[in-house]
Amino acid sequence: MPYRRIRGTTPYIEAAARRLRVNLTPAEAKLWEALRGKKLDGFKFRCQHPVEQFILDFYCPSCKLVVEIDGEIHRDRQEYDQARTEKLEILGYRVIRFSNDEVMNHLDDVLERIRAELKRP
Structure with a gap:
């Protein structure tokens, strides 16, 4: 059995991230x-964050919010x-x-939707 790290990842998944x-x-x-750099209302995000067998595009640890770009x-x-x-x-x-289209052409709307999720309990 491979050595499992925090968040259930493997060295392979971490290298891929x-x-x-x-x-x-x-x-x-x-x-x-x-x-990046807490630019969105002071919330910290991680980019390409490994969790178990997944790599999350963006992750806000304080809210456990995952943002995926398809x-x-x-x-x-x-x-x-x-x-x-x-x-x-x-x-x-x-x-x-x-x-991708939403992010590339409507970034302000995307950021507003992320803000709304960050404020949800």
Whole structure:
């Protein structure tokens, strides 16, 4: 059995998360610029954060909020994404999803929706 780390990850998943952090998609890079360094109302976010077998696009630890950006590949993965969301919710996370188009063309609206989730108890 492989050594399990905090959050149930493996060294393989953690290495994959590190690789993804330096190869963000354009939409991820745009949203990360708006979230990093506590720019959104003082909330800390992590980028490409490993949890169990998953890598979360963005994660706010104080609210257990997961923000996922779905590109074209997700059109064919809706069942997988739904199962993944359900598993994360069982673990106590809240998940919200945005399309690449929403982030690239309506960033202010995306940030407002994230703000609303951050304020939810």
